[in-house]
Amino acid sequence: MPLEIIPILALLLVVLGVVGAIYLLTYLLGPRRPGDVKLSPYESGKEPIGDARIRFPIRFYLIAMLFVLFDIELVFFYPWAVVYRKLLSAGSFILIEMVIFIALLLIGYVYAWKRGALQWD
Amino acid sequence: MPAFEGINMSWFFFILFAALAVGSAIAMISQKNPVYSAVFLIITFFAVAGCYYLLQAPFLSIVQIIVYAGAIMVLFLFVIMLLNLRKEIRLPLHGPWQVAFAALFAAILLLQLVMFILAAVPTFHSAPGHGALSGGGEPLGLLLFTKYIYPFEIASLVLLVAIIGAVVLGRKKLPKEF
Amino acid sequence: MTFTQPTIDLTAVSPLLALLATAIFLLLLPLFFRSAGRALLAFVAVIGLLISGVCLFRIPVVPISGFDRLLLLDPLAIAVHGALLLAALLTLLISLNRVEDEYLNYGEYFSLLLFSLIGMMIVTSTWNLLVLFLGLELFSIALYTLAGIRKMRADSVEASLKYLLLGAFASGFLLYGMALLYGASGTLQLNEMMLGIEADASTLALIYAGVILLFIGLAFKAALVPFHMWTPDVYEGSATPVSAFMSTATKAAAFIVLIRLLAHSELAIRFPWPQLLIVLAVLTMTVGNLLAIHQKNVKRMLAYSSISHAGYLLVGLTAASSSGDQAVLFYLFVYTAMNIGAFGVLSHMGVSNADERVDFESYRGMGYRSPFAALCLAVFMFSLSGLPPFSGFIGKLYLFSAAVEKGYVALVVIAVLNSVASVYYYMRLVVNLYMRDPAEELSLPRANAGLKAALFIALLLTVLWGIYPSLLTDLLAGISRPLP
Numbered sequence: 044m045p046l047e048i049i050p051i052l053a054l055l056l057v058v059l060g061v062v063g064a065i066y067l068l069t070y071l072l073g074p075r076r077p078g079d080v081k082l083s084p085y086e087s088g089k090e091p092i093g094d095a096r097i098r099f100p101i102r103f104y105l106i107a108m109l110f111v112l113f114d115i116e117l118v119f120f121y122p123w124a125v126v127y128r129k130l131l132s133a134g135s136f137i138l139i140e141m142v143i144f145i146a147l148l149l150i151g152y153v154y155a156w157k158r159g160a161l162q163w164d
Numbered sequence: 165m166p167a168f169e170g171i172n173m174s175w176f177f178f179i180l181f182a183a184l185a186v187g188s189a190i191a192m193i194s195q196k197n198p199v200y201s202a203v204f205l206i207i208t209f210f211a212v213a214g215c216y217y218l219l220q221a222p223f224l225s226i227v228q229i230i231v232y233a234g235a236i237m238v239l240f241l242f243v244i245m246l247l248n249l250r251k252e253i254r255l256p257l258h259g260p261w262q263v264a265f266a267a268l269f270a271a272i273l274l275l276q277l278v279m280f281i282l283a284a285v286p287t288f289h290s291a292p293g294h295g296a297l298s299g300g301g302e303p304l305g306l307l308l309f310t311k312y313i314y315p316f317e318i319a320s321l322v323l324l325v326a327i328i329g330a331v332v333l334g335r336k337k338l339p340k341e342f
Numbered sequence: 343m344t345f346t347q348p349t350i351d352l353t354a355v356s357p358l359l360a361l362l363a364t365a366i367f368l369l370l371l372p373l374f375f376r377s378a379g380r381a382l383l384a385f386v387a388v389i390g391l392l393i394s395g396v397c398l399f400r401i402p403v404v405p406i407s408g409f410d411r412l413l414l415l416d417p418l419a420i421a422v423h424g425a426l427l428l429a430a431l432l433t434l435l436i437s438l439n440r441v442e443d444e445y446l447n448y449g450e451y452f453s454l455l456l457f458s459l460i461g462m463m464i465v466t467s468t469w470n471l472l473v474l475f476l477g478l479e480l481f482s483i484a485l486y487t488l489a490g491i492r493k494m495r496a497d498s499v500e501a502s503l504k505y506l507l508l509g510a511f512a513s514g515f516l517l518y519g520m521a522l523l524y525g526a527s528g529t530l531q532l533n534e535m536m537l538g539i540e541a542d543a544s545t546l547a548l549i550y551a552g553v554i555l556l557f558i559g560l561a562f563k564a565a566l567v568p569f570h571m572w573t574p575d576v577y578e579g580s581a582t583p584v585s586a587f588m589s590t591a592t593k594a595a596a597f598i599v600l601i602r603l604l605a606h607s608e609l610a611i612r613f614p615w616p617q618l619l620i621v622l623a624v625l626t627m628t629v630g631n632l633l634a635i636h637q638k639n640v641k642r643m644l645a646y647s648s649i650s651h652a653g654y655l656l657v658g659l660t661a662a663s664s665s666g667d668q669a670v671l672f673y674l675f676v677y678t679a680m681n682i683g684a685f686g687v688l689s690h691m692g693v694s695n696a697d698e699r700v701d702f703e704s705y706r707g708m709g710y711r712s713p714f715a716a717l718c719l720a721v722f723m724f725s726l727s728g729l730p731p732f733s734g735f736i737g738k739l740y741l742f743s744a745a746v747e748k749g750y751v752a753l754v755v756i757a758v759l760n761s762v763a764s765v766y767y768y769m770r771l772v773v774n775l776y777m778r779d780p781a782e783e784l785s786l787p788r789a790n791a792g793l794k795a796a797l798f799i800a801l802l803l804t805v806l807w808g809i810y811p812s813l814l815t816d817l818l819a820g821i822s823r824p825l826p
Contacts, residue, residue: 048217099245105334107242112326114235118227119319122305129302130309134347140313147320150366151327157373160331283547313348314409318464318476321362325457325480328369329487332450333502 105160116148178218185211198244202237209233223301351408354415356397357423358460364390365456372449380438384792387434387452395427411531412470417820419467421671422598424817426466429591429678430459432800436686437583438792451491455587458484462595469533471520474599478516478563481595482509485588489580501579508572512562519555522548533825536606553607560603564596566656567626570649574633577645578700582692585641586685589648590678597655597674601667604659605825619660620753627653627760635767640688641700643767644681647726650764651677657757658741661748664822669740671818676725676737676807683800684722690715690789690797705771707780715789716775718797725804727768728761733807740811 084091123141130137155161185208192204209232216225308316352359368386372378398420407414433455461481468474486509490502520530526548527535536549562569577585604615630650637643651673658670690712691705692698709716725734738761742754789797807814 098247099242101246101334103242104239104246105330107239108330108334109327111231111235111239112323112330115231116320116323118231119308119316121226122223122301122308125301126305126309130306136313136347136350137309140309140316140348143317144320147317147324148327150370151324154369154373155327155331158331158335160335280547280551283544310348311410312412312472313350314412315470315472315476318473318480321457321460322476322480322483325454325461325483325487328450328454328457329483332454332487333490333493 102163109155109160112151113148119144174218178215181211181214181218184208185215199241202240202244205240206233206237209237223304349408349410351406351413353401354406354408354413356400357394358463360394360397361390361456361460361463364393365453365460368449368456369453370449378449381792383449383452384434384438387456388431390456391427391431391434395424398423398427412473413467414469415467416825417818417822418598418601418667418671418825421818421821422466422594422674423463425594425671425674425678426459426462426591428675429587429594429682430455432678432682432686432796433583433587433591435792435796435799436586436682436689438790439583439686439689439692451488454484454488454491457481458488458587459591462591465595466598469531469602471523471530471532474532475513475516475520479513481592482513482563485509485584485592488584489576489588491584492581495579497575497579498581499579501576504572505576508562512559512569514559515555515562516559519552519557519559522552522555526552532602533606549607550613553603553613556603557600560596560600561622564593564600564652565649566622566652567629567649570626570629570652573649574642574645577648578639578641582641582685582689582698585645586682589644589685590674590681593648593652593655594674594678597652597659597670600659601670602825604662605823616660616662616750619656620750623653623656623660623753624756625653626650626656627757631760631764631767634764637767638702639700640702640705640771641698643702643771644684644688647764647767648681650760651681651726653760654738654741654757657745657750657753660750660753661744662823663744663748665740665747666744667823668815668818668821669737669744671821672740672811672814673737675814676733676804679800679803679807680722680725680732680734683718683797683804684726686793686796686800687715687719687722690793702771702774705774706778708774709776711780712789714794715797718801720772720775721801721804723768723772725808727765729765731805731808733804733811736808736811 120141123137127137188204188207188211192201192208195201195204209228213225213228213233216222216228364387367390368383371383371386401415401420434452437451437455458481461477461479461484464477464480465474468477486502486506489505490499492498523532523535524530526545529535558569562572565573577589580588604619607613607615627650630646630648630653634643634646634650637646655670655673658666658673660666661669688698688700691700691708705719708719721732725732728734728738730736738757742757745754745757
């Protein structure tokens with residue numbers, strides 16, 4: 044197993060430990076005096092109205108879809124950034140191909156924008 | 165399976181993550197509440213990412229978390245909220261023979277899978293070519309931006325068409341009315 | 343790790359680049375110039391297709407490859423690109439019909455059509471599994487969207503959803519197959535992986551599973567019989583020009599990939615391919631024809647008929663020879679012309695989007711009301727059923743004789759019997775056209791110029807290729823096995 048995973052594992056353990064400890068401590072130390080107000084769901088101080096599980100408008104779906112697509116696009120930038128300097132020494136193709144890639148997605152962005160996909164009506 | 169030297173830490177963690185992935189996948193399909201299913205799916209994604217990491221593909225592991233556990237899960241949760249799924253609707257089965265057939269075919273497939281894995285596992289050891297995804301994305305970048313530039317640009321076309329498709333099908337109004 | 347500058351062959355990608363530029367132009371034009379109408383968009387699209395065709399024509403006949411062998415233009419690829427361009431051209435022209443303007447009056451439709459064409463061209467000109475998968479997803483995503491573009495109709499949305507779900511399932515099969523093949527061989531080049539494998543049992547197990555999974559994924563796209571369930575609903579729900587394009591171009595792309603897959607896996611692995619293909623061919627032809635007989639809706643009838651035609655194509659594939667491949671290509675060309683032509687007449691019959699008039703009864707007495715369209719439809723039906731002197735007959739003759747050459751006599755007998763059975767339902771439509779009085783006062787809209795042109799081209803090709811098949815066979819003579 045590569046050694047560089049040890050700090051990540053350590054962080055993971057610390058996070059789990061701290062979170063677990065906080066939950067445990069509040070459970071052990073906190074006084075419990077339940078009442079109507081205390082048991083109601085927290086909505087930033089407002090009186091809760093209705094159920095939290097309401098039907099979302101379909102517009103969210105479009106936004107989420109576009110988010111996924113641009114997120115996948117983003118994934119391609121990581122390996123590109125890592126090898127950019129190295130490949131630039133062999134020619135400018137590394138720059139040109141990413142420009143083409145981004146240009147094609149920019150067209151998608153312009154399209155979505157002009158078609159009003161990003162508007163909230 | 166990577167050629168791990170006997171039982172060591174990697175092997176232990178790999179089994180742990182693999183078991184976690186399978187276990188939470190089973191939990192996901194057996195849940196009645198779709199939101200719980202989604203949460204178990206996230207655990208599956210993370211466990212698979214862990215497996216990728218232990219297979220010396222850290223870049224793939226990060227991509228798995230960013231794309232699947234991040235973006236795709238958001239989409240799943242949105243769909244659950246959009247459809248406002250409260251409880252599972254049980255579809256009626258087409259008689260007892262459907263169950264029998266399903267069980268029979270599932271058993272045959274399982275048997276095939278086991279036989280297949282037993283027959284094929286030795287090959288995976290020697291499978292060449294892994295290594296492109298190892299490291300922090302550098303070997304991948306070197307291949308993707310030189311030899312595989314053609315599929316790389318096709319990938320941007322696929323994303324572009326997907327954007328168009330999402331907008332055309334996702335908008336309520338016809339585009340003509342804009 | 344060493345790296346080299348990528349090899350970029352612009353000649354090899356010039357047909358794709360021409361289409362890409364046109365598709366992007368068509369996407370953006372209506373956004374900035376709202377007055378750009380359907381006629382202008384279709385005109386631009388046709389110009390783009392023609393430029394792409396010219397670029398394709400300028401490519402030398404010797405197989406050339408670009409991008410370090412990721413793109414390969416052999417005679418097979420060039421021939422099928424021709425068929426795909428023809429399919430797109432005819433589809434564009436029938437999309438100009440007046441009925442279709444309720445939903446096609448914007449750039450996305452034309453743009454997506456060209457994007458799916460690009461995807462199909464990518465798929466058919468590569469041996470690389472990665473490129474294959476990306477191209478397949480490109481045209482599939484475009485077609486899922488096109489299937490659902492009539493959003494005001496519930497059955498169109500249903501068609502899109504069904505196609506998407508089953509298509510995604512098929513893509514899953516493809517990906518599993520590809521992963522196993524790569525795991526077993528360590529290469530993504532389909533033509534090399536079969537030659538270099540070690541013949542030990544465990545590698546063969548992987549290769550078998552991989553090839554079978556890949557085959558299943560492609561069978562979904564080609565609508566072969568146990569994987570055909572989606573076809574009638576999708577064709578019925580989609581707009582008529584979209585169904586026309588899906589039934590011809592998708593089939594062409596899937597069959598070329600099947601040829602490529604089988605051409606090399608047959609050499610390398612001792613798998614009973616002929617037996618499997620014979621079973622599938624018989625099933626596909628018979629099920630398609632039997633179900634087509636009972637249809638009351640002409641669009642569904644054509645959907646089932648397209649399944650049975652996939653069965654005839656499988657007969658040519660079973661031959662696994664140069665003449666078999668040439669026959670498959672010939673039939674793909676012929677089928678493109680006659681089938682899109684038939685869908686074109688269907689589009690002409692529609693009164694509006696809500697009332698497509700696709701039941702058999704609507705065609706009663708059409709021969710006296712709309713003589714040219716009725717004549718076209720009759721010719722396409724004759725050709726689809728394989729009656730001489732039309733090109734459908736010659737196409738089937740080539741397919742069946744390629745199979746007979748290899749000794750598959752029983753298969754060909756079944757295919758001919760199927761062909762005879764299919765005459766029944768095609769002729770039922772022709773009888774309606776000419777031998778029955780119209781039930782109602784038909785008020786057909788005048789066919790517009792684009793539709794007329796499409797019908798004329800399709801009619802001309804259907805008749806011409808039937809009388810002078812050498813016009814087409816000369817172009818296909820370069821296709822040979824073994825493939826490069």
